[in-house]
Amino acid sequence: MTGRAAFDRRRFLTMAGMAGVTAGAATMFGRSVAVAAGTPAVADTRPPVTGLPAGIPSLHGYDSAAIKTWSPATDPFAKYFRSRVPLAKRIKTFAPTQANPSLSASPRLLSLSNDYVEPNNVRVMHPYGYIFEAYALRFWQYLDYFGAWHGLPVFGQINAPDPAYGVINPPNPAWTDAAHRNGVLSLGCWFWPRPPDQFAALVEQRPDGSFPVADKLIEMAEYFGFDGYFINQEGDIEPEQALLLQEMLGYLTRTAPKGFYVQWYDSLTLAGQVDYENEFNATNSPWITDDGKRYCDSIFLNYDWTPELIQNSHDYAISLGLDPQRVVYPGTELSLNQFAPPEDPRWIFPEGERALTSWALFGTDFPWSLAPSDKSSVEGQRQVYVYERQLWSGPRQDPAHAARLVPPTGDGTNPAGWDGVAYHIVEKSTIGCYPFLTRFNAGTGERFFVKGRLASEQPWFNIAIQDLLPTWQWWLRKADGSTYDGLKVDYDYNLAYDGGTSLVLTGSLPADEAVELRLFKTELPVHDDVCLDLTYTLGRACAASNLRVGLTFEDEPSKVTWLEVGKAGSPVWNRRSWSLKPYAGRTVAALSLGFRSDTVVEEYTVHIGALGLRRKGGQEAPPKPRGFTVDGTSLDAGVATAYLSWELAHEGVWYYDLFRLSPGNGAGMSNGGAGVPAPEAANGKSTDKEWIGRIFADAYVVPGLQRRGSEGETCLELFAVSPTGVASRPARTSFSWTG
Incomplete structure (x- = not known):
């Protein structure tokens, strides 16, 4: 293995294992918290009702031991990391309204990318936070699959000087919510090697032929609400372990519920050696199908592909009786190359012809890093979203005129030589029912x-x-x-x-x-x-x-x-x-x-x-939320973190809004109302309540609540809001500042 293929391997390993929090300070939910070197952010125990750590907890990774013993009852904070938004159904394609009516809807698109890119996010993954400096993708309409490329330390290691990372990181539940609302499947990521974890523990097989890790991967996906895994195996293992991994992946896909999706990265051979093929061939095809058995749904081809290798991949898939547009995803490395990848996507999508395969993108978050300046303000982020539109809609920022303005330039900072995703992939929608x-x-x-x-x-x-x-x-x-x-x-x-x-x-x-x-x-x-x-x-x-x-x-x-x-x-x-x-x-x-x-x-x-x-007739308010309670609080020098939960309504609710009442308003206000702040002050701001959160879930963490004067108790309100935007009567709960 030489040249760029070797560099790609190092890049995957380096990005996944990056450390971003050092001794002295950590960022929890966008707020600075002092820490000591090697001190875990939280203890490795299930949180008690009181005395919980300050700040929103971060999602963590899972090694083989944690996977095998996983249970939501013992996984700290698991209830706060669930996606509860169901996968929306996409409407049928309709060429006359497409920006490019000649595009086929058959080729699919996967993005393997970072989430949010909030400060210090190489070690943390928050679903929401109280800062503005975070990237949020605006172009779900071109994607079919999103994988959260974000290695995470195992629980208790987030602030260790040299943390142990998990083999598995679930996707950020907030991104899963957004993906599902747009009909996009959300994938967790498998990455190995992860020292000191031993690979043999991952492929342990029971006498009945089942695999403990595979069973738990399914259970975790169902609980956290995501749809499958991207398998990135980039470390050499023993040949017998490679065969066990293949068998385990087959067991995973056979056992998982309908719609579960597994994509394999073009890396390991059945002999247990990492070898990037850059095409779909007899060496890597056994990870998809072998001897009439199915193992993974598709393959992300490593970079360095050529027109010939794409054609070979297409033809080889056909020879196996596979649809190349369902199985083969040549990868484009955007994180490194930005607007100027060496491999031209037009090799996948020949002009006027059927696409040879589908397509995969790595690093669609690069507009955040490419844009200069401080990104804590709207003006500082403005160029980020110009680059994002040029990435997806083309250099003119217009999907109806997506196409490069000049031949590929080799300059990754110049979008003029990039066609835009919309030049190759048709836009999709989930707007097919009322409201x-x-x-x-x-x-x-x-x-x-x-x-x-x-x-x-x-x-x-x-x-x-x-x-x-x-x-x-x-x-x-x-x-x-x-x-x-x-x-x-x-x-x-x-x-x-x-x-x-x-x-x-x-x-x-x-x-x-x-x-x-x-x-x-x-x-x-x-x-x-x-x-x-x-x-x-x-x-x-x-x-x-x-x-x-x-x-x-x-x-x-x-x-x-x-x-x-x-x-x-x-x-x-x-x-x-x-x-x-x-x-x-x-x-x-x-x-x-x-x-x-x-x-x-x-x-x-x-x-x-x-x-x-x-x-008409869909303007009814949902019932008042039930079971609204404060599960626990963390109080420190006049600042509170509140852990909240309630009963989730599975029908008739779009989301829940949380408000904090001003001191003195908790007992005197009516339980009616439409869930909006009232009355207005002269500057248009509510004088009696403040919005503190929105989610479709049954749990939420609110950090950074400042005590107001000598306030002895803080009253919180929860509204259920219907799909047409009508709010319920509020449910109320409170917590005390005096313990």
Whole structure:
């Protein structure tokens, strides 16, 4: 093994074992906590009801011993790391509304990447936190599988000077939530070698032929709510151990529930030696199928592939009776090469021909590291998301015109030579049933809004509550189909209707010429009782909205039917609703926004706070949450961490919102209300309650609660919120500052 293949191996090993927290300080949930060298973040015991450590606990890795003995009853904090969002069903493909109608939906895409990239995240994995400095992926619509590439120390080792890492790291549950909402499978990662763990312990086989580790891997995936594993075996082992590993993987795929997914990395041979093939051939195919038996679902091919090796891989899969677009995933190393990988994706996707295989990406989080500057502010992160749009939508940041602007440059910092993922992979959607509602909440924020009111000034990150974001980012065009660059589209962190961001368009409107922003791919059959709702606000220079909502129907995909918004009635948030009864019997295939003015508008600004379709009668509030309780608290110098739980409602609830009441309000407030802060202060901020968290789960940890004056007890409220955004009556609990 020579050249780049050898470097790739070292890179995988190095990234997985990086250490990022040193003696002196650690970051727990974005807050600095003093630690001593070699001191575990928490003890290796199940947490008691009181005396729990400060800060949100970090997910940890699992070695062979921990895997074999794993139980949620003994795994510290396991209940806080569960994804409870079910995997959404994707709608059928519909070529006429695609940004590129010629693309086939057959090739699939996997991303193996870091999550969040929050400070010090090489050793920690938090599902949510109270800082803004965290990356949240906005392009789930092109993915079919997401694997969290994030080695983690075993429990109790997070602050050790040379920690032992687990063979298994589950995916971040918040990212699993976001993936599932978009119809994407979420994978945990297997990485070996992990000294001092011995490989023989991983492939132990019982007399009945079963494998303890495989059984537990299935059990862990079911409990934590993810969908399978990426197997990265990059250490030499004995030949008999390699055969046992192959047999164990076959047992894993046969025993696991339907939909469980396992992908193998092109590394180990059946002789137990690491050997990167860079193609699908007789050496690595036994990890997929051998002697008529199936072992893994697919293979991530190592880099250094060529057009010939891709063609060989395709042909070899066919010779085995396998579909190369289901089995073979050539890998593109973005983390190292960024916008200039040596292997051209066009070798996988020949122009005008059927794709030869599917595709895998490693390091789609690279826009975070490529962008310069401090990323603790919106302005500091702005270039991150420009690079992200160029990665997925192409250098023009327009999926309808994804394609390189120049031949590949070899300069990884220059997106001009990169086609964009949208050039090869069709966009997908889960918007196929009612209700559909988005507030354009991107999953991070400098503050938090609820129903148009400022509910918290605390920065935060939580991709678990990211809304379904626009399918196309950004497809802006004139009526004749040509591009229009007079308007700029982005997410605005300064003003939101619900969450941390709204959609904002700024720029100019031409005179008497329609402009369309194509937003969402849908498959929504229209009934007599369907309504469309829009929440928006206009800039001061806009006397009239010049705003329209567009419906594209399946039976007439070349035409957009426009609903006029009319003049705004409020300087803040306006709501407009339409009955779609006139279109009953048709199916909405796409949603757009439109802009048209009789005269030139030089300074046009519009914020879109919410967009949704619902059926009448779906505005009922969920029942009041049951079982809301404080399981434990950690109190330290006027700062509290509260461990909360309640009973999860599996139907009729979109998410749960948590609030902290101001001192003196806990006993006197009514148990009614709609879950919004009230009344408003002069600056628009709630005076009686503060938002402290949102999740679809039955447990949450709130750190950093500052004692207010001589406050003796803090009252907390929990609201269940329906899929149409209607909140229940609040459940209440409290904790004491005096122990």
